[in-house]
Amino acid sequence: MRHVLLCFCVLLGGLGGLSSSPRLPCVAGQATPPPVRSAAGEEEEFTLDVVNISLPVTVLNQQGRFIADLSQADFEVFENNRRQSIIAFQRRDGLPLxxxxxxxxxxxxxxxxxxxxxxxxxxxxxxxxxxxxxxxxxxxxxxxxxxxxxxxxxxxxxxxxxxxxxxxxxxxxxxxxxxxxxxxxxxxxxxxxxxxxxxxxxxxxxxxxxxxxxxxxxxxxxxxxxxxxxxxxxxxxxxxxxxxxxxxxxxxxxxxxxxxxxxxxxxxxxxxxxxxxxxxxxNQYFLVYEPSETRNNKGFREIEVRVPKHRGARILTRRGYFPGGLATGTK
Incomplete structure (x- = not known):
């Protein structure tokens, strides 16, 4: 019998850059989900991929000046147009590069x-x-x-x-x-x-x-x-x-x-x-979120970061990511 596989905490962004924040634990599932059956009645194997994504973010006002002193509550993160929960945040200070x-x-x-x-x-x-x-x-x-x-x-x-x-x-x-x-x-x-x-x-x-x-x-x-x-x-x-x-x-x-x-x-x-x-x-903020979509597809996932209180702000961060992490032989 083929069973569902669970892959937990592939840490794409890593929390090593959060020098003053506690390292977040990887939490395993409490039970193995039931197998998924195909139309032919066979049990299909799929993988869940729980991933923490890290984002360096720069926020500029309309004059090109940095917007300082933002808090975690000021940010919203969307992946493929779905709102995500920010699980860790650090201001611009103290982040090695x-x-x-x-x-x-x-x-x-x-x-x-x-x-x-x-x-x-x-x-x-x-x-x-x-x-x-x-x-x-x-x-x-x-x-x-x-x-x-x-x-x-x-x-x-x-x-x-x-x-x-x-x-x-x-x-x-x-x-x-x-x-x-x-x-x-x-x-x-x-x-x-x-x-x-x-x-x-x-x-x-x-x-x-x-x-x-x-x-x-x-x-x-x-x-x-x-x-x-x-x-x-x-x-x-x-x-x-x-x-x-x-x-x-x-x-x-x-x-x-x-x-x-x-x-x-x-x-x-x-x-x-x-x-x-x-x-x-x-002058960067550092956000970490855990995607709500955990199926391990290999397609590109688009990211959008918003700061609703500063609607005219220019926000610099990466446009998205590929599940699976660091490239090791991409042609």
Whole structure:
């Protein structure tokens, strides 16, 4: 006789990032449900998958300023349009971060390489000042190269960043995202994971597609932020972005993983973009919920977070997830 299987507490989001919150217990079912019979009278086997989902959330008002001092009661979470119960909550303070800096070193950015090094080094210096966060450094042209694993040693990272003095070849942006998500993020010390892309947004060399890169990042629970290196010129009209395909793809990559993209038009705005990216990472709430739908289907589950008291707010969080957790070989 085939029986119903129960799989309890596959912890997608993990509660390791809730440093000041108690770890929630996994509670097993009290009895095995009766078997389900098919139309032919045979007992069908299915799996229940009870999952805790974690969400880093940034909330901005209409002027782009962070909305601080929100409580758990201010948030509503929906999965596939169904209201969910928030079972754990933490404010923005005290949440350690693992962030991978991905720097474009292809031919298209060779004239901006020196400024990129300077800006990334300054960004890391500000980000790692509390010694609790960790960063890694990756470059990509024809292929990605992991140049430094996760560390909070700023001096080591600064030396590695400043050793990058040449830029040539094509751009394997999506391959770099895939490699970092599959090879680096599983060893991260916290479930609050992010990527900062420094790139013009083009991809001319990857075997990985945009859709695959998004899917892999979502499975790895990685939030992607990007700073465009295009600067002024033909891609800007009166200081505003003119979204060609590369720009739109970069925007979609960030939005669907819960991050944001910045299109600075000059060096001053570029430095401001790095400060904003740091502030976004520093100003996050952390929500955990247990999905009410426990059937173990493999389809994508859409997530929406609302803050009803601030209806005009802009809310940054990942668009959804795939049941089953971290990707381990997605093509």
């Amino acid at each position: 693992n962030i991978a800096i991905l720097m474009d070193t292809s031919t298209s950015v060779r004239y901006r390489l020196a400024f990129e090094r300077e800006a990334i080094t300054e960004f890391l210096g500000k980000l790692l000042d509390n010694r609790r966060d960790q960063a890694s450094f990756v470059t990509f042209d024809d292929e990605p190269r992991i140049r430094a694993g996760f560390t909070n040693d700023f001096q080591q990272l600064a030396r590695v960043v400043n050793s990058v003095t040449t830029a040539n070849g094509r751009t394997a942006l999506y391959d770099a995202i895939k490699q970092v998500c599959l090879e680096q993020m599983p060893s991260a010390s916290t479930r609050r994971r992010a990527i900062l892309l420094v790139t013009d947004g083009g991809d001319t060399a990857s075997d990985t597609t945009l859709d695959e890169a998004i899917s892999i990042a979502q499975r790895a629970e990685v939030t992607i932020y990007a700073i465009s290196t295009k600067g002024g010129g033909v891609f800007r009209v009166e200081g505003n972005p003119y979204f060609n395909m590369d720009d739109r793809n970069l925007k979609r990559l960030c939005k669907e993983t819960g991050g944001d993209v910045f299109f600075p038009s000059d060096l001053k705005q570029t430095k401001r973009a790095y400060d904003l990216a740091k502030d976004y990472l520093r």
